[in-house]
Amino acid sequence: MVVAVRHASLNHGDLNDARSGRVPPGAVLGSDVAGVVVTPGESGLEPGTRVVALAAGAFAERVAVGANMVAEVPPSVDLAQAAALPVAGVAALRALRLGGSLLGRRVLVTGASGGVGRFAVRLASVGGAYVVASVGSPARAEGLDMVGADEVLVGPDGPEERVDLVLDNVGGPWLVAGWQALAPGGTLVSIGCASGEAAVLPPYSTVGPHRSLVSFINSGPVAGDLRDLVRMVGSGALPVEIGWRGALERFGEAARALRGRRVAGKAVLDVV
C-alpha cells in the first residue's frame, strides 16, 4: 500500500544510520510514519484511512508500507502522536514482554527521558510494576513521575534495592549498574547504547545466581503491536510526549536536539 505522509518521527537509530556509512547518498531515511492511505494494495483499507506504520524511507511525502506493518488510527488519536509510536513504542512494549509479568515487579528503565524510555516507564507502570527511571541529569527527570516513575535516579548508579527487570537504552556504565542491580532470576534487556560507551563488567560480576542478559532488536511484523499502542493512546493509558515538533525542513534542528539530549520523549516532523 502507499501512504501519504503527514508526520514522521525521528529516532536515535536514524541518526546512527546517517553516520554509519552504510546508507548510500540520496537514500531516504526514517522509519516512523503516520498519514493517510492513498493506494490500499492488499491491506483492505479504504483510501483516505488514517494510519500509522513502520516503513523504510519515512522522511518522504509518500511511502510504500507492508500490510503487516500498519495500524488504523481512530479519530480520537492525533496523527502526530501516532507517528511517535512505531520504533520506540514497539521496542518498549516488546522489551517489557520479554521480562514476563510486570505485576508487583521492580523494573529499572535507563535513558528514561528518551523516546523508548518514556514509553517503557509508562507501559511498565500500567502493567503494575514499581518503576525506577534512570536519567543523565536532574533536568531530564522532569515529568517522569507523571508518566509513571515511582523513583528517579540521576546518573548511572543503580538503585539500592534490587530489580527484577532492566530495560537498558544507554549501555556503558548504565548497563553495568543495571546488571549489578538485578535480583536473582532477573533479566536485563539490552535495547540500545545511546551513550556509545563500552560496558566493562567487573570480574566475577557475571558469576553467581542465575540472571539473564538478553539482546533485543525490533524485527518482523508490527501491525498487532501498533494496534495495541494506538488503542492505549486512544484510551488515555499511554500519553505520548512530543518534546520537539517542527516542519521536515527543520530536520537538522531536530537531529541536533535529539543528539544533544534536549528532547523529552519524541521528536516529530510535520511533512505536509
Ligand SMILES: NC(=O)c1ccc[n+]([C@@H]2O[C@H](COP(=O)([O-])OP(=O)(O)OC[C@H]3O[C@@H](n4cnc5c(N)ncnc54)[C@H](OP(=O)(O)O)[C@@H]3O)[C@@H](O)[C@H]2O)c1
Ligand atoms: N534494538 C532496537 O530494536 C531499538 C529500537 C529503538 C531504539 N533502540 C536504541 O535504544 C536507544 C534509545 O533510543 P531512543 O529512541 O529512546 O533514543 P533517545 O530518545 O535519543 O533517548 C536516549 C536516552 O539515552 C540517554 N543518553 C543519550 N546519550 C547519552 C550519553 N552520551 N550518555 C548517557 N546517556 C545518554 C539520554 O538520557 P539523558 O539525557 O537523561 O542522559 C536519552 O534520553 C538508542 O541507542 C537506540 O538506537 C534500539
